[in-house]
Amino acid sequence: MQLLVPYFRSAGNLAEAEKNEAKTKSWVHIENAVSYIYKNLCETELDNSQIAEAVGVSANYLTKLFQDHLGISLHTYMLNIRIERAKQLMYKENKSLTEVAYLCGFSGIHVFSKIFKKIVGMSPSKFLENSVLKAPITQYEAVSQSRED
Secondary structure (H helix, E strand, C coil), rough: CCCHHHHHHHHHHHHHHHHHHHHHHHHHHHHHHHHHHHHCCCCCCCHHHHHHHHHHHCHHHHHHHHHHCCCHHHHHHHHHHHHHHHHHHHHHHHCCHHHHHHHHHCCCCCCHHHHHHHHHHCHHHHHHHHHHHHCCCCHHHHHHHHCCC
16 A cells, blocks of 8 residues: 555656646647748738648647637637738838738738728728827927927
């Protein structure tokens, strides 16, 4: 009996260590997928299968990892990254919405607008309008405005 007690105690620790090792392996796949998404964001053909193939796992397994660890699907994660990139381009660059759509990997402006509105809650043009209205005033603009007053 005395020999079994240490065995069962160590077995619990081994199970915990194996669980942590599995998490680490999972995270490597997730990190590799995220890196691949960022590198290939502008490709319109980028999909779960292509990402999973680049990472070296099946698309179903990678999607499950994203769902289990991040709480969202791989596809949803990719769309969110594309929309965040689009918001940056719209806010900082002087590009048309069509250019932004293509630069972010969308096949067209209609698909982009539909997904943008679903994720952000407003159309790209409305977002752009709100961003311009809320943009901080530059030092040059402030001086110009004070001279007009």
